[in-house]
Amino acid sequence: MRNIFHKIPWGILAGISGILTFYLIIGVYGAYFVFAQVNAQTGQIATIFDSWWQILLFIFAVLFAVIFVLTLTLFILKKIMNKKGAITYEEKSK
């Protein structure tokens, strides 16, 4: 189990999910911004849930944000553990 934890590239996963979260948030806000401007011209109101794909964008944004936080935490944990492992090895070798 410990081996698997160390083998999984949490940093890469955090990077990927971070990038996706970044674009998805921009997508959610961008769509809202554009529709708000368009709708304002005709006295209508825009929300971030006007269409199915906006809802989908929002769901994915939340999902990847959670994955990002999770993988980043695991990446940091892995780094800390690696550091501890290295110190123990050094102490042992002394």
Added chain:
Amino acid sequence: MKKKVNKIFSRSFWSLSTMFTGILLAILLVGEQVAKPYEGWINSFLNINPFVQVDDSSNATPDVMYYPSDFSQWRWHWDEEENKYVYERRWNEEGLYSYIRSVTKNVDTEGSVLLKNESNALPLTEGSKVSIFGTAQFPSNYVVTGQGSGAHAANTNDTLRACLINNGVEVNENLYNAYERIAPSYAPKMFNTFPEGDLNYVEFSVNEIPYDKIESSVNDSISEYGDAAIYIISRLGSENGDTNFSASNHVDNNYLDLNNEEVNVLNNLKSLKEQGKIKKIVLVLNSCSSMQFKTISQYPIDAILSVGTGGTSSYSALADVLTGKADPNGHLADTYVYDNYSAPATVNTGNFTYTSSSNLPSTETYAHNDKYVVYQEGVYVGYRYYETRYEDMVLGQGNAVGDFGSKNSTGEWIYSQEVAYPFGYGLSYADFSWSGMTVSENKGIYNVRVTVENTSDTYSGKDVVQLYLQKPYSEYDVEHGIEKPAVELVGFAKTKLLEPGEKQTIEIIINEKEFTSYDADGAGTYILEKGDYYLTLASDSHAAVNNIIDAKVSTNSKYDDADGNPDFVYKVNIKNDDFTTYSISETTGNKITNQFDNADINRYENAGNNKVTYLSRKDWLNTYPNEPVSIECTNEGMIQDMQYGQEIEESEDAVMPTFGADNGISLIDLMYEDFDSPKWDLLLDQLTIDEAKSLMLLGANVIGGATSPINAPGGNVHDGPAGIRDAEGSVAYPSQIVMANTFNTSLIKQLGEAFGMEMQYLGYIGLYGPGANIHRTAFGGRNFEYFSEDPVLAGLMLKAELSGFSDMGIITYTKHFVLNDQERNRYGVATFANEQSIREIYLKAFQYAIENQESETVGLMTSFNRIGCTWAGAHKGLLTGVLRDEWGFKGSTMTDAAVAGYMGVNGNTLALANAVIAGQTIWLSDVRTQGFGGYENNPIVAQAIRKACKYNLYAQLRSSAMNGIKSGTKIIEITPWWKDALHIAQIAVGIITIATLGMAIASFIVVEKSKREISHEESK
């Protein structure tokens, strides 16, 4: 060194970077395609008109101005950027805005209606010490305009306190400060309630400051500032929001009555007056529509002033009126009643769903396909109901007596217990007397004169003389369902400012055409019936009906509530029925026939089992609507009519028009040609389908132009009607109601001109406005954008305003054509009404402004609703039968915001083709990417496209968009800067992506190589 190299060639860094930039590149590439359908909107948001004038002649004279303004001139000036003298149109901005504000202030003062002024409570004398109550005394809380597309910021630093002080009145500072501290938290509110999932629908709350929060300040200071307590009450209105919702903290749950906090303030003011701490109470009504007087009338208020929503000049005008610097000589454009539900139209106003239906297009946010509304009250809208029922009660006819429809009367319906202030009513600080009414007639033109004298010793003022007509209600009318209201306004005039003792003879001219009625059931056209017609001059609608009653009979009826004056009545006897003269349009010479049989349930061929009993004066008791009409949509024909698009009928005669020729004709070459000139055909032969798309399918705040050889300039258009919405620093104009209250057409023409000048100054050629629908009930959310409950007042005011706009070359898309008199379910609601009421009430204002006009208006906006089951924008009877064939309209007709499938967007190209054939010419959106869906290859559609383009080009030709264009001027379509920026970003990100990808590949190679070297060394 190796470590450093390995760090630079980090595989994960370059892989993630490639991913990041790759996604960005994909977004930019896909984004361009996604943005394409919204190109027009993006341009409008960035205020870009992609159609640009280029002058290729060597001796350019750019100062050719077809619509010049008094506040601009062409002159040479030094351009520091270009380092040379340039010849440019320069504006006197200060002069322009000073002029505009003087006009709007005049409209505001003349549009203020003094409803009550006991013991000359107003005007306030100089040095008066007053206390101002109400959250609306602060600019952030005062309703300057309504909301929605008619919203506009006040754009002024005026405060009521400062304006009053400026006029010599002392204001209670202690109370003012107490209010000021908490006022920001008490602005009127508008919020979404999502009825049946409708994302846009709104309701309002008053949010008055509770009395206990200012009570201690009142107690501390009121004795010193008790000359008058001025209390301002505000009510909002908005696009997407009627005011007939249940307002829980209001009397009767009615938003247009007082709410608990307001009642509390008035109770306390009453108590302070009883204690002698304040001498008088002045109530100011700042409302988007008519408030009801059930509660207000119970308080000892000395003066009531209805000021509506006055825009930028609101406070300065109010201060002038309160202090007598200006005379409030407005008259009501609507009947003010004790209970707004006493209008029969309210029974069928709101949310109604077909009782049974099948196979309708599915309901969406912008398509309420299962909703309907029936105008069961017929022509009995506003005073036409109250005055007609009153006359029939007094004369004992038509089963008018009874408690049906009674809302405020104790027992049976009594006029004086239902109507607080009649239509046309209004006081002035001056008093007037009228004398010497004369009427002369020449070939059907009636000239009515009367002398008005200011009998006041002190005050100058203006008086309004209103001319009403009563038509005979005959057996023929009863038989054919024609209704004749007891009185109908047919004309009016306002005096100049008369000094005390000064007289003026004024004149009102009307055409015999006003004597006609629409007979849908019998002759199927306008008819002039034999009988006695009564013309009367009166100060309001109730005085008019009393004049006529007293001229006709001597009555002792207990219902007769006032003496009339028969001296101001003139009887015209028409000896013979004439069913032919007015059956021909005097504008076009075309025959006038029924166009709205499909909107009248009783005449609609696909109505199935549906039936409507319209309100009729032949039998009030048995025709008064006690409950809403129930309609089912189960008939196959009716279901088919509700679908998005109807099959296009084949025609063997139809031939494809010529497209794409080059006859060397530019739009400017037609400047002085008639609409029917053959040169138009040469111009239109040059059209390409892409240009037709630009001219017709681009109306997203920029109307499309056409490049060489047609050279049509296009231009920027925007909301209205309260001002150029979103334009920084621009003026908020008085609402249409305030304009109508003035009863002053020359002043409103001035306002139209001033507004037009500002539009030119800010670079706009068109306005989505003004509004000309009818105040069918007090609850219409957009009543503030429409003039009146009366079509003649609305029509004459609209005509005056449009005339001013036209003189400045502004295309006014007068809205909403037609029967869009409520906001609930406005997207696609099926609206049923009989043809007499459609023509005599709802179309008439538009007709006045379009037919036989001195200054041609070239724009119109069709409404969201259906007329019967057909969308207004695809109703051929409306857009071609009436508008073009009867009224001779030559301008362009724009849709309201094209957001729903039934309007021919979202891929519904058959619906779009139907609308083009019906006479629709521009879509308020950018639908170019969708296009005509191949229907442009159908000769019938192609001919309609060509015709629509002609109307749109004609509108541009008669607009300020042509300023600066002369023979030789070319129109080119530029690429907007944001598209260039997008392309540059695509290239830049593309290069970065390739670079990061290269680094990623290199890092894999380097790391692999280094791994191999390490393992090689280890193996050694």
